[in-house]
Amino acid sequence: MAQYAIGDLQGCYKPFAQLLEIVDFNPSRDHLYLVGDVIARGPDSQACLDFLCHNQHAISITLGNHDLHLLACVALNKAPNPKDKLENVFASSRLSQYVALLRAQPLAVFLPELDTFISHAGIHPDWSVSQAMELAQFAQQCYQSDEALSYFANMYGEHPKQALNKLNSHDKFKAVVNTFTRMRFLDDKQQLNLSNKGPASSAKVLSPWFKHERFKHDRTRYIFGHWAALEGKTNMKNIIALDTGCVWGGPMTMLDLQTSEYFSSK
Template sequence: MAKYAIGDLQGCFKPFMQLLDIVDFNPSQDHLYLVGDVLARGPDSQACLEFLCQNQGAISITLGNHDLHFLACALLGKPPNPKDKLDNVFASSKLDKYIALLQAQPLALFLPQLKTFVSHAGIHPDWDIKSALNYAQFAQQCYQSSDAVHYFANMYGAGVVKDVENLNDQDKFKAIVNVFTRMRFLDNNGQLELKHKGPAEISNNLMPWFTHARFQQDDNRYIFGHWAALEGKTNLNNVIALDTGCVWGGPMTLMNLTSGERFSSK
């Protein structure tokens, strides 16, 4: 049984299938971990969703910001952004199935045998793995609850990520979602700076989250997507960026979690 992780699909079905063919992925034996943003902006989000629905026993998804935005639009009855190219998904008779698939997924996973933490945007340096998983579980309970519509309606905005335990449930949910699905840069106080999306340059008192000293001495491995401008480079062996910007013209990247070997679409 092989275990793989793959970067942001964003509706790019053909390179997704190409990578699965390269590694001879067998859904009856292998398992695929998707780091989120499985839909939006690319040409065929519905094909991606359909494949994931048909192979649910062989896949795990850590939700990304585009996945949560899709759920928010669907549950709040809001039209999708035309740039997301999701009209056919929202018009599909299988929309409820796609919603159910994504709403059942977590924000973060830990694979103890591989000492590997997986999420869409990363992990806050102040959060150990146990705390991060607890926060992810709290947020998951929120977006799966009978009050999910309320949480989705108030999900947006910067918010605060320090002292998460002292926040009310809505602000706590927002903070957790921001860390796991939107985080790139942190300021000197460990707060998220959500405007900058470029390369991982340390400037203007901002630092990429993974350059924190904590990760220099951490023997766990952290796998994330979200940050296409990194082009798959973090300069750390234990922090792996898998979003290589397929939807923007770059390759899609898949990694064998046991061997560490990476594969790129053509």
């Protein structure tokens, strides 16, 4: 059994299929971890979702902002942004299957045997792996609950800066979702800055979350996507950026979690 992780698909089905072919991915034997944003902006989100639905026993997705946005749009009965190229997904008779697939997925995965943590945007430096997993499970319970609609309605925008245990459940949900799916830079008080999307050097008073002192001594491997401007480079051995901007013309990147071998689409 091989275990692979792949960066943001963003509806780019062809390079995704190419990567699966390169490693001869076998869904009855292997497992695939997708770091989230499996849909939106790219040409073929529906083909990605159909493949994921057919092979869901062999796939785990740590949800990204675009995946949660689809769930929110369906729950709140809103049309998707035309930029996301999701018209056929929303018009599909299989939309409820796509929603069920995504809603069943977690925000974070930890693989103890490989000492590997996976989420869409990363982990907050103040959170231990076990705290992060508890917070991911809290948020998962929110979007899987009967009150999911109220959580989705309150999901957008900046969360209050108080400690998580001081927040009500809706603000705590927003804070956890922002961290796992939208985080890039932190300010000098470790608060999220959600507006800067540039390269890691573009913000003087801000710092990429993974440059925190904690990660210099942390042996756990952290795998994330979301940040195409990094071009897959963090300059840190244990911090693995897998979003190499396939939807913006870059390659799609796959990592064999056991051998640490990388594969790229053309």
